[in-house]
Amino acid sequence: KIPDDEILSRQEMDGILGEFxxxxxxxxxxxxxxxxSEDLDV
Incomplete structure (x- = not known):
């Protein structure tokens, strides 16, 4: 099972690559x- 935070980081990675x-x-x-940074604070 993949941890939720790892799934989230993959989604964030896609977003970062898309906005690179x-x-x-x-x-x-x-x-x-x-x-x-706001996402990390949550």
Missing amino acids: EELKDPKKAKKLYDSF
């Missing part, structure tokens, strides 16, 4: 980083 091009834009990278 946006990381070249500092404002979008900051927004993505903030949303990712």
Whole structure:
């Protein structure tokens, strides 16, 4: 059985890879980083 947090991390990985091009834009990278940090705090 795969732990829920591992499943979540796979979904987050897909999202990060999908938005990787946006990381070249500092404002979008900051927004993505903030949303990712919020997910980790949960």
